[in-house]
Structures are given as structure tokens and as C-alpha cells.
Amino acid sequence: MTRVAIVGAGPTGLFTATVLARRGHRVTLVDRDPGPAADGSWARRGVMQFHHPHGIRQPIVDVLGTDLPDVGAALVAAGAEPILVKGHPAGLRSRRITFERVLRAAAVTEPGVTVVTGHADEVLSDRGRAAGVRIDGAVLEADLVINASGRSGRLAEGLRAPETSGDCGVSYVSRQYQLLPGAQPGPSSSPVGLISRFAGYLGVVFVQDAATVSVSLTRRDTDEELADWRFPEVYEAVVRVVPGLAEWTDPARSRPITRVLPGVHLRNTYRGQLDERGRVALPGLIHLGDVVCTTNPTAGRGIATSLSQAQSLTGLLAEHPSDVLAATLAFDDYCTTSIKPWFDDHQTSDPAAVRLLAGEKIDLTRPLTSVHITAAADANPQLAPIVAPYLGMNALPSSLAAAEPAARQVYATGWHPAPLPGPTREDLITLIHQTKPTPTPA
């Protein structure tokens, strides 16, 4: 039995704590967030994405099904709705709050898990090995420290090589709505709900649990003129004229239940376990989840890559029960081959997606990215058997290479993925100017 300290009780920390406790370890799970309030509300300060829409992809359901089947079942009992595409499971419709509440309930009731509310200030070491964590000044001793402190976590900054990163190139706003009693759902075009690309912006409706939907508007980061759709009166005016979003947000069908939430400073990041000299700087300290890899949230891959990591790490710790260094190195190899490819994919495809949003034609002198290859499947359905496993995250981005030549042929005919009919970004800018609140004099 090992004493394990896990910093961060997000999806990664909660999953890992429960699995390790069930395998006989004594786990202390530390988070500055105290968990849901007595009335069930959960502000979750410091995790800005918490109330944004989350697509719960099938790989997440599969990881839970293998390692924590009771938690998978509890999610469905809590209202998360299984998605079926042509009879095949394709994820869950669930708010992040529902997902995390269920994971948290499992962790806090697991006999081998102790949950501590506090801020982890630093990782402690003794004779060149991790020896615990300082929490609000107090020492928590541990044999293994897992840093699952998320995309904004700053713990153990100096104990790894700096991250590789790039801007996603987009920003968005979202708002949750609840269907009125007896109201019928609005239009759908995809397993998650409705995904629509218009001239210069995206509109997406995520269908979630408990008769809620989350409606998002995405723009290019540099497109400042659209940024004012963050004002509630502007946001409501905009969604009311965008086809599909208008139906879902019609006051006769639904009512808003959150503020208009900004999703900004979105970055793709990757940071492995090793320091600049290619060594594990502090044996016994392992980084996990978003602190290893974040990808463009508009693709909704973060929990899948995080829980896949957690499944791999917990398996490797079982394989190397008395050699944490060997487990760490094997885990770093796993991340290099199975997680980093998703980061690399976003680094090349995000700029292409931004150019597409700007209405630019595809430059066939450049290599086609995953955005181009998947879009070409609309024109050539024979690409679907190659593209679908990638889209479902059942195959790595490299699997798309097999479809590249046929996709190139599609574009050589002059075909281009056209935006849907609807108001253009210029139309929305006019509307934004008309509805933007005038600032009150100080």
C-alpha cells in the first residue's frame, strides 16, 4: 500500500483517486474547491470551463466502463443520456456539473480516499524523491504525489521542461437554457445536438441532461467586432436570428439558466514528465490530465485524453508496484505516442479551421490537415470509414493519412466546404451595434 497525494479533484483527480483506492492505496485528494454547496449549486471558481458545454465522448464512457463501471451506471442514473449513432454508443449527453458530481460522489465515499479542502503550495522532497505536499502551510506526507491541478494549475512548475503551446485561434461564449415543461426539442444535426458553421462564425447547441441545452457562439480570436455578443441583451438578439439556435432559445421553448459565459485564452498545450535534461526531475511526482495536455475545447477532447492518461497511469503503477520511476517513464512514453498526437493535430488543424472560418479558400500547395480531410468526407462519403474512427477518437490522427489522397482529389475539383445559409458575421456586427448597451457615464 502506498500513500498517494493527488492535487486536483477535477475529473482526472477524482477518477485516479477512486481507482487507486480500490487497488489498495491510501489516497488523499486535495482541492482548493470545497465541492457542491448544500443547495446543490457549485460555483467551481478557478475551473472556468465548468459551466461551459462538455461533450462526453465514448472513450470516456469506455474508460469508466472498464475501470469504474458503477460510476458509469451512476451517471446514467443521474440523468446523463447515452448517445447512439446507427445503434452504436457514441458518448453521453451530460452537463459537466452532472458528470463531475457523480465522479466526486464516488471518490468521497470510497473508503480509501480522504478529501482535503486546501491549496497545495508546493511539492515536498526528501533525498531526491517526492515526499508529500505542503497544503496551506501544513505538511501532508506521501510516497507518491500526482499533480492533477488542471490547465491553470501552477504546482511544481520548475520540475518539468516548459510546455509547448499555441493559441487555438478562437474564442466563444455560451449560455445554458432549460426547456419549458412539455416543450419539444429543437433541431439537431449531430450526435451532440446542432453544429452549424455560418459565414464567419459557428453556432452550436449541445443537448445535455435534465432538459438543458448549452448554446455557444464561436468567433476567430482576432475578430474583435463579434466579441460584444458577450453582453446578455446582444447575445439574446444574436441567437434569436441564427437558424437552429433561434428555435432552441425561443422563449416559448426554453429559458436561460446561466449568465452568458466567456470562453477565452484557449490554448493547446503539451508538457511531458521530463525536465530539460530528459530526466524525471523528482521521482515520485507524476503530472496527469490537463497539466500534461490541453486541446482546443471546441473539439471536446480534454476529458477523453485526461481519463485515458489516468487509465494508463493507474495500470502502469499496478505493473510496477515498487518502481515508480519505471512507471513514470513508461507513462511518459504512453503520452508521447497516444496523447501528444492530439495536441500536434490541433497545432496544425486549428489554424486551418480559423482560415476556413475567415472564408479563405484551401491552399492545396500545403499539406491537408484533419479539418480538410474530415470536411471532404461530406463530398466523398467513401472517406467516412477512415474519418469516423478519428472523429470518435477511436483512431489517432495519423489514421487520416490513408484518406489524404482522396480528400485532395475532392478539393482539386473546386469543391469547398460552404457555410450554411444564415446571417453573415457582417449582419451580426450590424445587430451587435444596434443592441449593445450604451455605457453609463462614471
Ligand SMILES: Cc1cc2nc3c(=O)[nH]c(=O)nc-3n(C[C@H](O)[C@H](O)[C@H](O)COP(=O)(O)OP(=O)(O)OC[C@H]3O[C@@H](n4cnc5c(N)ncnc54)[C@H](O)[C@@H]3O)c2cc1C
Ligand atoms: C471552455 C472549455 C470547454 C471544454 N469542453 C470540453 C468538452 O466538451 N469535452 C471534453 O472532454 N473536454 C472539454 N474541455 C476540457 C476539460 O474541461 C478538461 O480536459 C478537464 O477539466 C480536465 O480535468 P482535470 O481534472 O485534469 O483538470 P480540472 O478540471 O481543471 O481540475 C483541476 C483541479 O485542480 C484544482 N487545483 C488547481 N491548482 C490547485 C492547487 N494548487 N491546490 C489545490 N487545488 C488545485 C482546481 O481547483 C481544480 O479542481 C473543455 C475545456 C474548456 C476550457
